[in-house]
Amino acid sequence: MKKLPLIALIAALAAAPVLAATSNANNVANGGFNGPGTVTSTPNQSTQTGGFSGPNNSETTVAKALDMSDDSWVILRGNIVKQLDNKHYEFTDGTGSITLEISPKRWNGVNVTPTDKIEIRGKIDKDWNSREVEVKQVQIIK
Numbered sequence: 001m002k003k004l005p006l007i008a009l010i011a012a013l014a015a016a017p018v019l020a021a022t023s024n025a026n027n028v029a030n031g032g033f034n035g036p037g038t039v040t041s042t043p044n045q046s047t048q049t050g051g052f053s054g055p056n057n058s059e060t061t062v063a064k065a066l067d068m069s070d071d072s073w074v075i076l077r078g079n080i081v082k083q084l085d086n087k088h089y090e091f092t093d094g095t096g097s098i099t100l101e102i103s104p105k106r107w108n109g110v111n112v113t114p115t116d117k118i119e120i121r122g123k124i125d126k127d128w129n130s131r132e133v134e135v136k137q138v139q140i141i142k
Contacts, residue, residue, distance in 0.1 A: 063095035065133065070126035074133060077119050077141060080112055091120070091133070099132040101125065110138050117141045 059075040060068075068074065078093030080100065089100045100120065112118055122135040 061095040062091070062093045062098045065098060065124060066096060066131060068124050070124055072124045073122070074124060075119060075121050076133065077117065079114055079117060081114055088132070099130070100135050101132050102135040102138065106135050107138060110140060112138065112140065 059077070062076060062078065065072075065074050065076065076091065076093060076098075078091055081090045081092055081097070083089050084099065087101050087103060089102060091098055091100045100122070102120075117140070119139045119141050120133065120135050121137040121139075122133045125132050125134045
């Protein structure tokens, strides 16, 4: 006689995650972030289809980048002033200047002049006596 309540309990516990996932699926449409600061859409707005919408905390200045630790990811906006050698360039954003290391494959067909404002994404490469940014992406800002 004690088997019936035990079977009912096991069935209820097995069904709980399925019910929770169904109710949560109604709150998040097609992936993305669901938590503090989530904006719910009204019937007149389209729903978010994934990703993050908001300020980018990685965007920084050269002055701040010069004080960051090794392997910190940065996004810098400014201009390449001159080429130092095959892969190294001088970059400035008005707060200071830093050396960029840009591998030829990272250009992706983008041609840049000193008058073009660009956004670079990369990581800080700190040696014992120098600091540079190892660039992963170059993009012209329009």
